[in-house]
Amino acid sequence: MLGRKLHKGDTIGIVAPAGIGKSDRIEKGIDKLKSLGFNVRLGKHVYDKWGYFAGEDKHRAEDIMGMFEDDKVNMILCVRGGYGAARLFPYLNFNKIKKHPKIFMGYSDITILLNAFYDKTDLITFHGPMLGDLDNEDTLSSIILTLCEGDKKYEIKNPESISMLSNTDRYAEGRIAGGNLTLICSTLGTPYEIDTRNKILFIEEVEEPPYKIDRMLAQLAMANKLQQCEGFILGHFTDCVDEDKESFFTLNQVLEQYIMSLNKPTLVNFMAGHDSPKLVLPIGAKARINGKNRLVEIMEPVVK
CATH class of the missing domain: 3.50.30.60 (LD-carboxypeptidase A C-terminal domain-like)
Incomplete structure (x- = not known):
């Protein structure tokens, strides 16, 4: 199962499934996405703090599910890893994810979501840069190759x-x-x-x-x-x-x-x-x- 490829003008939803992101890195990443021609939609709880997590488990999961169910969002990009993604499974609905396939990308602690989403729904997910990793030109070229042009071998x-x-x-x-x-x-x-x-x-x-x-x-x-x-x-x-x-x-x-x-x-x-x-x-x-x-x-x- 595949998400729709990314075009300039598309909306990228930002979620924080695990650790707390630094506000300045979040803002810098948002500015970079906008400079590349994309619109940005922030999860409601991206700036939340709960212990060492970016908000309560159910709220972080709600942001992910909300982005999957929002038909105006074309891609879901994670803020950072750290720890916490494994605590979200009780609040995730794989059937709804399967009904709304779209690009989902992250790495580190997000590994557990990338593999689970594929195993449970057959959705191809993407091990790749997160919101604070968009400065490197080779990284950006790989994003374009994969997410914008990956509708062929x-x-x-x-x-x-x-x-x-x-x-x-x-x-x-x-x-x-x-x-x-x-x-x-x-x-x-x-x-x-x-x-x-x-x-x-x-x-x-x-x-x-x-x-x-x-x-x-x-x-x-x-x-x-x-x-x-x-x-x-x-x-x-x-x-x-x-x-x-x-x-x-x-x-x-x-x-x-x-x-x-x-x-x-x-x-x-x-x-x-x-x-x-x-x-x-x-x-x-x-x-x-x-x-x-x-x-x-x-x-x-x-x-x-």
Whole structure:
């Protein structure tokens, strides 16, 4: 199920499903969207504060549902991640989302919504930049390529100045799943557990030392989630180092033990996650890892 592709003059709805956004970043992001030719509609509770959340759970969920049901809104963009999206499920109505398909984009804590929306409604969602991430030109180009021109097959590759690595010249096909590693693991044993069967699993992380990456990948391996994949896309692992313990395993050694040892086609250093640029990945879309040319081929439209 696809949302309608984005055109200049369309309305982008802004929601805050998780942590509290900074007012100046929100305003800056709104100004950027307007400068690109889009209209903006703010959720009623975007500026709310409740503990460490951007408003009460039911209010944050109401903003999301309101944007899906508002036929004047063409796309839903999240303010930020942090923590809190998982608390919204009791208040979300997947049947209503299915009746009003539209573009929904975010990353980090939003990972859990991206995958659940696809799994429960077949709606292609988008792992990509949020409201405060619109300054980078390569990021903006990826938004245009995906959301404005993605009604046909296309390719995703790193900017020319940033190399992407591959462990093989082979190909792997499957639907894209995944996002932030911590959030992927948090779904295990719940009704929203990630399904990796015959999927291409995308993983990124931020500020977690290698031993914590190890623990999370071990959990996924014990749940047979890594073995079920057709291939992997490894994005940003921002500040995932432990500089004080040089004798410990490095991040690359951990990834070698859990990912590379499976001998599945894997792209490394794909520009998506908590660093810049942030390339947009369509969650649920049929894709192919092209190891020889070091790119991702999107094999079907992701918007209509």
